[in-house]
Amino acid sequence: MTDRADWPLYEIFIRARGGLDHKHVGSVHAADPTMALEHARDVYTRRQEGVSIWVVRSADIVASDPADSDALFEPARDKIYRHPTFYDIPKEVDTL
Amino acid sequence: MSAMAPGAVAQDAATRDAMARVTTEQRVRYLLRLADTGLILAQRLGEWVGHAPAIEEDLGLANTALDLLGQARLLLGYAGELEGRGRSEDALAFLRAEADFLNVTLAEQPNGDFGDTIVRQFLIDAHQHELFERLANSADPRLAEIAAKALKETRYHLRYSSGWLVRLGDGTEESHARVQASLERLWPYTRELVEADALERAMAAAGIAPEPAELGAAWSKRVDAVLATATLRRPADVPFAWYGKQGRHSEHLGHLLSELQYLQRAHPGACW
Amino acid sequence: MIVIRIITCHYPGRQWHGGGACMYTQGLNEAASKAGAHDAAGEDSALLQRFEARIEAEEKIEPKDWMPAAYRQTLIRQISQHAHSEIVGMLPEGNWITRAPSLLRKSILIAKVQDEGGHGAYLYGAAETLGVSRAELIDQLLAGQAKYSSIFNYPTPTWADIGAIGWLVDGAAIMNQIPLCRCSYGPYARAMIRICREESFHQRQGYDIMLKLARGSGEQRRMAQDALDRWWWPSLMMFGPSDTASQHTAQSVRWKIKRFTNDELRQKFVDFTVPQAKFLGLNVPDSELRWDAAAAQHRFGPIDWNEFQQVLKGHGPCNRERLAARRAAHEQGRWVREAASAYAARHAAAAAAAAA
Numbered sequence: 001m002t003d004r005a006d007w008p009l010y011e012i013f014i015r016a017r018g019g020l021d022h023k024h025v026g027s028v029h030a031a032d033p034t035m036a037l038e039h040a041r042d043v044y045t046r047r048q049e050g051v052s053i054w055v056v057r058s059a060d061i062v063a064s065d066p067a068d069s070d071a072l073f074e075p076a077r078d079k080i081y082r083h084p085t086f087y088d089i090p091k092e093v094d095t096l
Numbered sequence: 097m098s099a100m101a102p103g104a105v106a107q108d109a110a111t112r113d114a115m116a117r118v119t120t121e122q123r124v125r126y127l128l129r130l131a132d133t134g135l136i137l138a139q140r141l142g143e144w145v146g147h148a149p150a151i152e153e154d155l156g157l158a159n160t161a162l163d164l165l166g167q168a169r170l171l172l173g174y175a176g177e178l179e180g181r182g183r184s185e186d187a188l189a190f191l192r193a194e195a196d197f198l199n200v201t202l203a204e205q206p207n208g209d210f211g212d213t214i215v216r217q218f219l220i221d222a223h224q225h226e227l228f229e230r231l232a233n234s235a236d237p238r239l240a241e242i243a244a245k246a247l248k249e250t251r252y253h254l255r256y257s258s259g260w261l262v263r264l265g266d267g268t269e270e271s272h273a274r275v276q277a278s279l280e281r282l283w284p285y286t287r288e289l290v291e292a293d294a295l296e297r298a299m300a301a302a303g304i305a306p307e308p309a310e311l312g313a314a315w316s317k318r319v320d321a322v323l324a325t326a327t328l329r330r331p332a333d334v335p336f337a338w339y340g341k342q343g344r345h346s347e348h349l350g351h352l353l354s355e356l357q358y359l360q361r362a363h364p365g366a367c368w
Numbered sequence: 369m370i371v372i373r374i375i376t377c378h379y380p381g382r383q384w385h386g387g388g389a390c391m392y393t394q395g396l397n398e399a400a401s402k403a404g405a406h407d408a409a410g411e412d413s414a415l416l417q418r419f420e421a422r423i424e425a426e427e428k429i430e431p432k433d434w435m436p437a438a439y440r441q442t443l444i445r446q447i448s449q450h451a452h453s454e455i456v457g458m459l460p461e462g463n464w465i466t467r468a469p470s471l472l473r474k475s476i477l478i479a480k481v482q483d484e485g486g487h488g489a490y491l492y493g494a495a496e497t498l499g500v501s502r503a504e505l506i507d508q509l510l511a512g513q514a515k516y517s518s519i520f521n522y523p524t525p526t527w528a529d530i531g532a533i534g535w536l537v538d539g540a541a542i543m544n545q546i547p548l549c550r551c552s553y554g555p556y557a558r559a560m561i562r563i564c565r566e567e568s569f570h571q572r573q574g575y576d577i578m579l580k581l582a583r584g585s586g587e588q589r590r591m592a593q594d595a596l597d598r599w600w601w602p603s604l605m606m607f608g609p610s611d612t613a614s615q616h617t618a619q620s621v622r623w624k625i626k627r628f629t630n631d632e633l634r635q636k637f638v639d640f641t642v643p644q645a646k647f648l649g650l651n652v653p654d655s656e657l658r659w660d661a662a663a664a665q666h667r668f669g670p671i672d673w674n675e676f677q678q679v680l681k682g683h684g685p686c687n688r689e690r691l692a693a694r695r696a697a698h699e700q701g702r703w704v705r706e707a708a709s710a711y712a713a714r715h716a717a718a719a720a721a722a723a724a
Contacts, residue, residue: 006503007150007709009496026559027493028152029502031263031708032715038256039152042159043489046482047566066433135471142465142474145481146458147693149701151489154458158482165475172471186470210704266714267707274703359469359527366585368469368527368577 008057010036012044015052022054030055114235114303124179125198126299127239128188129341130227131171132199135189136349137220138164139356140207149210156256160217163249170242190360194349201340202285204349211264211275215282218257218322223289224250226314230306239304258322265326276328283331288338290315423624428554431497439623443553444498446625448505451491452516454484455509456690460524461533469527476573477530483570487563494555510695518676519606521684528581528588528595534574536596536603536641542567543637544607552624575644582648589649596645597653604668605676607634638666 007029013022025044030036036055044050064072115123141161148154172185183191202220207213228250231243264275292300292308299305323330338346359368415434422429429435458481465481468474492502508514519537524530545567548560581592608630611617620626645652656669678684 006501007705009493009502026490026562027496028489029150030152031705032712034259035263035708035712038156038259041252042155043152043486046159046479046486063432066430138474139466142478145465145478145485146462147697147700149697149704151455151485151492153701153704154485155482155489158478158485162475162478162482165471165478169471169475189471190469210701263708263711264704267711268703270703271707271710355466358467363469363585363587366469366588368473368580368584 007031008059010040010055011058011061012036012040013054013056014040014044014050016049018051022052027058028055033057110303111235111237117302118298118304120178120180122295122298123236123304124175125295126305127171127175127178129198129200129295131168131175131188132197133203133220133224134164134168134171136197136199136203136352137217138162138168139352140203140205140213140216143207144213153210157213160253160256163246163253167242167246167249170245174238174242186360190357194345194353195343197345197349197353198341198343199349200285200288201338201346202282202288204340204346204352205282205285206348208278208281209274210260211271212278212282214257214260214264215275215278217253218261219282219286219289219319221250221254221257222318222322223315225254226311226318227306230311234305235303261322261328262326265323265328272327275326279323279328280331284334284336285338287333288341291337293339293342420622423552423622427552428557429552430554438619439553439625440498442620442623442625443556444495444500447491447495447498447556448500448508449515449517451488451495451505452509452514453520454488454491456516456520456694458484458488459690459693460520460522460686461530463524464527464530467527468530473577480534480570480573483566487559487566490559490562491556494553494559497555506698510691510698512682512691515680517606518679518684519602521679521687521690522599522602523686526591526595528578528591529599531574531577531581531592532595532599534570534572535578535644536574536599537606538567538570538574539641540603540606540637542571543633543640547627550624550627578648578650582650592648593650596650600653601671601675602679604634604638604671605673607631607637609673609676635665638668642666 008031009027010030010033011027012025014025015022028036028039028043030039033055037053040053040055041050045053138161141157141164144157145154145161148157168189169185172188176183176185176188200220202216205212205216225247228243228247232240232247234240234243261275264271266272290308290312292312296305296308300307320330338344340346340349360366416436419429419435419439429439461477461484462481465474465477468477492505495505496502505514509516519540524533542564545560545564549557549564551557551560578592578596581588611630617626617629642652642657654669656667658667659665660667679687682688
């Protein structure tokens with residue numbers, strides 16, 4: 001019963017309003033990228049939730065491996081001087 | 097001099113002059129043609145929900161149905177006001193008889209398979225695109241406003257239906273054969289789209305509607321372009337023609353209206 | 369290239385949160401328990417401990433994270449059953465689109481049914497992150513091997529049924545879905561948040577229909593009462609049987625797939641809904657229904673679980689019709705899907721050849 005040609009899966013990213021990033025909202029099945037854009041528009045923007053849509057074939061997404069999360073992300077944890085809250089700026093200097 | 101309908105947008109001299117050249121009844125009939133085509137087509141698309149080839153197509157067809165219904169409601173509302181007999185959008189949709197509906201006959205044709213539906217949709221979308229693009233400059237400001245909004249929606253409908261027509265025409269041997277057959281079956285109903293009658297000529301002369309020959313040619317050119325990409329053959333024109341826009345319908349409209357109007361007919365005067 | 373960030377932060381301060389009730393797992397228990405039994409023997413207990421600690425700490429589990437096989441299987445079945453329910457659920461309401469009694473009601477109903485299709489799409493998407501394809505899941509449904517919520521096997525013979533479904537069935541579903549927004553599995557929780565946001569108008573439009581009918585003509589009032597008479601008990605059955613007997617429940621609760629018991633949610637539903645029925649001036653078809661002032665709850669009559677079991681097994685009024693409609697849509701649409709794939713393949717090949 002399975003189709004000889006199943007439509008591939010696409011991941012959908014939508015920019016909700018000008019000035020915002022594209023955000024991952026979910027996926028659609030489509031035969032080609034143009035159809036994927038239309039499907040994304042019909043499935044994910046019915047309530048005026050978008051000004052721009054990106055579609056990417058799920059198979060083309062390269063993801064970091066959770067097993068590597070320590071190596072990839074731990075070292076950043078102790079470099080807390082990268083965060084603005086690390087610094088105690090006197091209240092009198094309020095423009096920083 | 098035709099009576100001004102209550103709530104009409106403030107008009108300049110040129111507009112008033114244009115309006116004077118047609119009767120209120122003509123203006124109402126013209127609006128009903130546009131409204132009813134949208135309403136009847138939306139009704140057909142509503143039958144597809146839950147039965148389309150993929151979930152995403154259920155959503156796509158429903159989207160088109162909702163847009164068309166929205167356009168129909170605006171146009172029916174305007175027609176009812178202009179007519180001045182106190183008929184609301186619902187009174188017009190649910191209580192008129194077959195001969196008073198003025199949709200093009202193509203719109204009432206049954207859904208058939210997905211190919212039949214896409215062909216029907218494409219032929220009407222292409223027509224509405226050219227029509228609304230020109231109506232956005234109508235001498236009737238309210239109609240122009242409705243058309244401008246509808247045009248945005250129609251652009252998407254046309255993109256969707258032409259996209260599918262191309263995929264089906266240039267897909268598999270089976271899809272090509274099926275959709276060529278759909279085109280042959282529905283082509284006779286296109287004559288009504290391009291052949292102008294007295295009402296359309298009068299509305300064009302008044303600057304309210306577009307010049308019919310130019311509209312017909314634009315539609316034809318657009319259709320040819322998409323059919324070529326879809327590797328489909330344009331069928332020959334046939335001498336026989338339908339005139340749903342004059343209230344002379346195929347047998348299908350009666351059945352469609354039985355469903356559409358059933359509850360209001362069964363419970364006269366009830367509120368829902 | 370897009371890099372998907374995996375959860376790394378750890379925040380203590382756990383709260384007791386979980387998923388939803390049995391609505392989307394009707395018939396699930398047996399199969400999942402089997403998976404659980406195999407699981408305990410085979411899997412690395414250290415990994416399992418870390419997994420359970422993450423859950424305790426309110427972390428979300430994401431698609432590529434390690435998870436016990438039973439967790440994965442339970443979720444695949446629960447999410448897919450939920451998805452199937454949404455898709456099949458389009459049919460009883462879709463039945464009245466062409467006959468809606470006003471243009472506004474027609475628009476609202478099309479939008480609602482469209483939403484349900486969309487919810488199905490979101491949920492199949494969430495299930496697919498667990499390593500199963502939508503095509504496989506759909507095949508299981510159409511082969512009669514998958515379950516979906518029993519409520520959609522009841523017919524909608526009158527317009528008032530559309531009101532009753534929105535009011536009672538969506539009302540019950542919302543009660544179940546809100547806790548699911550905090551399910552431990554990220555994609556399911558996010559899909560549920562999206563669904564809950566869209567769901568809010570569904571119940572309201574149903575109640576609005578009932579209100580108009582209840583305040584309408586004698587015939588309309590009778591239509592509304594008749595619909596309530598037929599939909600009340602099946603709606604209570606939606607929450608599933610009492611889960612005191614199920615050992616599967618304990619695991620689902622521990623893994624934060626399930627939060628409240630079926631009975632708790634059902635009680636809450638009754639307490640919310642009975643006053644709404646009173647406001648409509650309609651009679652709830654339960655001769656044993658009464659207010660228990662001491663417990664501040666309604667007491668209600670016994671549910672016919674035999675009817676529930678029969679419907680689950682496929683002997684409800686519309687089971688065959690619903691499945692037949694979905695099979696027909698799928699079969700009749702096959703040539704369309706194949707055409708689209710053929711077109712895409714030919715043009716991708718042409719583009720590749722041109723680029724070469």
